[in-house]
Amino acid sequence: MIVATADGVPLSSIGLGLKSHNIPVLPPTKDNTLELADRDGALDFGSTYGPRTFNLECIVMADDSTIDYHNRVAQVAALFNIRKGDIVFTFSDRPGKRYIGRYAGTMDIQKIIFDGELTIPITMSENPFPESDEKVYETTITQSPQTLKIVSDGDERATPLIVLTNTGLNTVQGFKIINEYEL
Template sequence: MVVATADGVSFESIGLGLKSHNIPVLPPTKDNTLELADRDGAIDFGSTYGPRTFNLECIVMADDSTIDYHNRVAQVAALFNIRKGDIVFTFSDRPGKRYRGRYAGTMDITKIIFDGELMIPITMAENPFPESEEKILETTITISPEVFFVSSDGDEKSEPVITLTNIGSNSIRNFKLTNEYFLN
């Protein structure tokens, strides 16, 4: 089984086993077109990505068919409660990637003696792309002006987060930061 976590809680710790996850390669596209009367075709305003949805096929594993089973189901319900907002998912077969989404839909469970099978639908609405661990490059600038480059190996362009820390006692004056994207 794939080892998975939701909000830092391992599925295994609440008796939940992940049988499979079917995360699509890309989110679905949304075509932005407009059809006009008395005109063939449509005006194409380009495409964007829509929310990415995927299912977590799971099994609830309990020690008995009554109290422990219902306690496990309650833990699953608490973990995926939408009132918490988006939660972060990690999967052992996708190291270094974090998927931020929420439970969306219905979570029917089929009880089989001590265990239960369920499908948990997840929607990545606000950002349909996984996040990854950042490459941290610490640079101490000792001469001015100095130019250095920060690269990212991600799949999608994103703005970098740059944190500047003054480790000296002097004030920094006339500081200029230029952020440019290089096009390939």
């Protein structure tokens, strides 16, 4: 099974086993077109991405068919409570990526003696792309000017966060940062 966390809580710690997560390659597109009377076709104003949805196919694993089973179901309900807002998901088969979304839909459980099977629908609304842990550490600039090339392996262009720290005694003056995208 895939090791997964929701808000830093391993799903296995509440008795959930993740069978699959079915994350689509890209979010669905939203085409912005306008049809005009007495004109063939439509005016195309481009496309944007809509919310990305995916399902967590899980097994509820309990020690008995009554008390422990219902305790596990209650823990699942508490973890995915919509009132908590967005949840950060991580998956062992997608290291370094965080998927931020929320439970959206219904969570029917099919009980099978001690265990149960359920599908948890997740929607990534605000940002349909995963975040990553890309970081560049301890680059010391010893000459001026110097160019640093930072490569991002992400799915979508993102604005970098650049932190400069002066480790010397002199005040640094007149530095320039240029952020360019390679095509």
